[in-house]
Amino acid sequence: MNKDSGFSQGIGEEGGLRTRHHGNRHRRSEEARRAVLEAADDLLAEIGFAAVTIEGIAARAGVGKQTIYRWWQSKADILMDALLEDATQDLIPPDTGDLGSDLRIHLSNLAKFLTQSDAGAVFRALVGQVQHDPVLADRFRTDYLTRQREVDRIPLLRSIERGQLARGVDLDLALDQLLGPIYFRVLVTGQPVPREITDTLVKGFLKEMEAEA
Amino acid sequence: MNKDSGFSQGIGEEGGLRTRHHGNRHRRSEEARRAVLEAADDLLAEIGFAAVTIEGIAARAGVGKQTIYRWWQSKADILMDALLEDATQDLIPPDTGDLGSDLRIHLSNLAKFLTQSDAGAVFRALVGQVQHDPVLADRFRTDYLTRQREVDRIPLLRSIERGQLARGVDLDLALDQLLGPIYFRVLVTGQPVPREITDTLVKGFLKEMEAEA
Amino acid sequence: MNKDSGFSQGIGEEGGLRTRHHGNRHRRSEEARRAVLEAADDLLAEIGFAAVTIEGIAARAGVGKQTIYRWWQSKADILMDALLEDATQDLIPPDTGDLGSDLRIHLSNLAKFLTQSDAGAVFRALVGQVQHDPVLADRFRTDYLTRQREVDRIPLLRSIERGQLARGVDLDLALDQLLGPIYFRVLVTGQPVPREITDTLVKGFLKEMEAEA
Amino acid sequence: MNKDSGFSQGIGEEGGLRTRHHGNRHRRSEEARRAVLEAADDLLAEIGFAAVTIEGIAARAGVGKQTIYRWWQSKADILMDALLEDATQDLIPPDTGDLGSDLRIHLSNLAKFLTQSDAGAVFRALVGQVQHDPVLADRFRTDYLTRQREVDRIPLLRSIERGQLARGVDLDLALDQLLGPIYFRVLVTGQPVPREITDTLVKGFLKEMEAEA
DNA sequence: AAGTAATCGAGACGGTACGTCAAGTCTTCCT
DNA sequence: AGGAAGACTTGACGTACCGTCTCGATTACTT
Numbered sequence: 001m002n003k004d005s006g007f008s009q010g011i012g013e014e015g016g017l018r019t020r021h022h023g024n025r026h027r028r029s030e031e032a033r034r035a036v037l038e039a040a041d042d043l044l045a046e047i048g049f050a051a052v053t054i055e056g057i058a059a060r061a062g063v064g065k066q067t068i069y070r071w072w073q074s075k076a077d078i079l080m081d082a083l084l085e086d087a088t089q090d091l092i093p094p095d096t097g098d099l100g101s102d103l104r105i106h107l108s109n110l111a112k113f114l115t116q117s118d119a120g121a122v123f124r125a126l127v128g129q130v131q132h133d134p135v136l137a138d139r140f141r142t143d144y145l146t147r148q149r150e151v152d153r154i155p156l157l158r159s160i161e162r163g164q165l166a167r168g169v170d171l172d173l174a175l176d177q178l179l180g181p182i183y184f185r186v187l188v189t190g191q192p193v194p195r196e197i198t199d200t201l202v203k204g205f206l207k208e209m210e211a212e213a
Numbered sequence: 214m215n216k217d218s219g220f221s222q223g224i225g226e227e228g229g230l231r232t233r234h235h236g237n238r239h240r241r242s243e244e245a246r247r248a249v250l251e252a253a254d255d256l257l258a259e260i261g262f263a264a265v266t267i268e269g270i271a272a273r274a275g276v277g278k279q280t281i282y283r284w285w286q287s288k289a290d291i292l293m294d295a296l297l298e299d300a301t302q303d304l305i306p307p308d309t310g311d312l313g314s315d316l317r318i319h320l321s322n323l324a325k326f327l328t329q330s331d332a333g334a335v336f337r338a339l340v341g342q343v344q345h346d347p348v349l350a351d352r353f354r355t356d357y358l359t360r361q362r363e364v365d366r367i368p369l370l371r372s373i374e375r376g377q378l379a380r381g382v383d384l385d386l387a388l389d390q391l392l393g394p395i396y397f398r399v400l401v402t403g404q405p406v407p408r409e410i411t412d413t414l415v416k417g418f419l420k421e422m423e424a425e426a
Numbered sequence: 427m428n429k430d431s432g433f434s435q436g437i438g439e440e441g442g443l444r445t446r447h448h449g450n451r452h453r454r455s456e457e458a459r460r461a462v463l464e465a466a467d468d469l470l471a472e473i474g475f476a477a478v479t480i481e482g483i484a485a486r487a488g489v490g491k492q493t494i495y496r497w498w499q500s501k502a503d504i505l506m507d508a509l510l511e512d513a514t515q516d517l518i519p520p521d522t523g524d525l526g527s528d529l530r531i532h533l534s535n536l537a538k539f540l541t542q543s544d545a546g547a548v549f550r551a552l553v554g555q556v557q558h559d560p561v562l563a564d565r566f567r568t569d570y571l572t573r574q575r576e577v578d579r580i581p582l583l584r585s586i587e588r589g590q591l592a593r594g595v596d597l598d599l600a601l602d603q604l605l606g607p608i609y610f611r612v613l614v615t616g617q618p619v620p621r622e623i624t625d626t627l628v629k630g631f632l633k634e635m636e637a638e639a
Numbered sequence: 640m641n642k643d644s645g646f647s648q649g650i651g652e653e654g655g656l657r658t659r660h661h662g663n664r665h666r667r668s669e670e671a672r673r674a675v676l677e678a679a680d681d682l683l684a685e686i687g688f689a690a691v692t693i694e695g696i697a698a699r700a701g702v703g704k705q706t707i708y709r710w711w712q713s714k715a716d717i718l719m720d721a722l723l724e725d726a727t728q729d730l731i732p733p734d735t736g737d738l739g740s741d742l743r744i745h746l747s748n749l750a751k752f753l754t755q756s757d758a759g760a761v762f763r764a765l766v767g768q769v770q771h772d773p774v775l776a777d778r779f780r781t782d783y784l785t786r787q788r789e790v791d792r793i794p795l796l797r798s799i800e801r802g803q804l805a806r807g808v809d810l811d812l813a814l815d816q817l818l819g820p821i822y823f824r825v826l827v828t829g830q831p832v833p834r835e836i837t838d839t840l841v842k843g844f845l846k847e848m849e850a851e852a
Numbered sequence: 853a854a855g856t857a858a859t860c861g862a863g864a865c866g867g868t869a870c871g872t873c874a875a876g877t878c879t880t881c882c883t
Numbered sequence: 884a885g886g887a888a889g890a891c892t893t894g895a896c897g898t899a900c901c902g903t904c905t906c907g908a909t910t911a912c913t914t
Binding site: 240266267268269278279282 | 894895896897898899905906
């Protein structure tokens, strides 16, 4: 995506060319990088964010601490990379041709992602950390959220193109209304987010859109 | 509310009789308790959750570490108490006689609380920590959330009694829809929550309720 | 003697009528005092001086910490009392009418006391502590050593009276020569002190005395 | 003796070649080691054994606590090393060709060492601690005493070779008799050990040896 | 007999040091 | 040059005891 290829951001190389204008000087070890991300992921799942340590990650990854400090700033930074690597492919909304269906599926997928998947656990840990760490918050919003936001917007945009949804709709607010309750339940109240909830959210949203018109 | 209200130990005899026939001879120092809560509050505001340490709180409060460990389990536990003490009086919805007004005011107050107040900063730190610490999560939900949830419900209940709102409305879901987007912006996207947002949320909610009917 | 009757010194009341029949002025609890001394003794034997704590003694004795601090200055001070109470009756030299016999028996008793008895363990712990604590050293020498020194001197004095030993003998030096090697082995080298050793010491001493004459 | 002589861990390359194909890459900091020993020595002299703490040593040495705990087991263990480093060169008996002279000088040096020197203060503290700590006692006897014992024996051995002293003499007992009273005065009675005392001890010992013959 | 005063067991208090853990830095050797 | 290893300083952790303090109960001497 971006040439910065910022190892700390990881993502980057899926394009594959890997032409990196003139190469990465003296070669970062891709092997070490993956080992670290995997170790971090595994440890998060096994012992929880609070118990994860840089030393633990290094030991589990079979990597020197220095190698970690050379490329990442904190354990949260590592998890950011892990999240970007693991989770981007998920949460791509379907294209069924119907806004209601698209949203129902997408919201349901989101709920599943947040509550059931390993990547969701990473996400929750990161959001937790974001409350304490403004630098991480920046990176989280720049590297993850804005991208996800664009993806989330797709069903609505498609619906507008199809003429189902009015042109003037405030998409950001719409997304807040659709997604907010889900994140709220997951992050704050800790309540489950079954399909009935997501379906009802979509129903309410559609009803409101109709009423709007 | 219950008299104990659930501080970590409560000393809580505000009822006052203090008839305790002879028990509890060695009482907790109320002075130390308040000093700790204040120190924790202040430090959170000054240096942020991550930089707050038990040692720092103890030093600032002029209290022995053991005294803290005797009564609290973690720095988050201390902040829980601080939150319960500081914030309970806030966020009580008004009673204007109109659901729309009540909600607009209440949501705006909530947004202000979350983004502007010291207690809101404590709340955000706690929600962050809740993502990493299941024990804290329990306490957070038992001691704070359920109480707040009941308070949040009041405008809707009053509206039902007035006959404005249908009896069958799912109040929990309604609250998720009204509050979720606000928490989402505060905790996840980091966007501000101006009055326009809260007002629009209320408008949408009312429109949906009408459509429902 | 002294009105304080120095409980912390325990012993001390021999001057006296010891009418303590019931009236101890304003009542120190004799029961507590004995419980503390016994607890200290027991704990020393069980876990060693380093692991003995005032809190541990108080708990074991079923006594409040304050009670201990009221009457003693340190755990070593308690053990001083225990030593004075337990050990004074030991180490009284016999009177066989013969200097050699008296000394052989006495030195052997001393060796046994130092290496085998519980009171000897207390003594060793106190000598250890004396190296670190000048205040204790004072008390140790004033209350225990000078007394014991006088007792140790008895066989030599008797022998002088009997005409066996020359009047001019330096008794202090003689005692250093007789006792020093025993304490040295016990405290420094950690070697055992069997009867052969003590007997040989006596033999050497007597030979030297003869040669002197 | 070798300059390395057996610090608590040494690193032990006395074999020397250090061919270790690749092992032991991360070596102990000699600088930190010396700083710790000096700090411990100084603190002992300044504030006394009881007041010396590991934290204090670390702070004074400008060293992390962990570094101390990595290489030593206790403050006494540190002082053991300091003693071994500082004191081994002292207390080597002279060779005047005459047993009496040799012993008089050596005993006098010993007395001076024990009562006047900084290393002597360390020694006294260690002997004190030896009464409470069997592990230290072991190390004290293995690493220090046996070595010193051999050195102390030298004048007697030389005298035997010269034919002055009988072959059958029990050297260990002889040393106990010569040294015991000195240690006794220093460690137990706290009396000074002037030259008259040491001289008289030697005189008595020689007289006894003559009488023996 | 009631009042007074000192001691008692208990245990919370402000502290100090403990011994451990992890942070982030630095140095060394290896590849 | 990058990476694995690990010793280094730093600082917080949570615990154990220190010595002081207050509490309510007990008990022996006033009065």
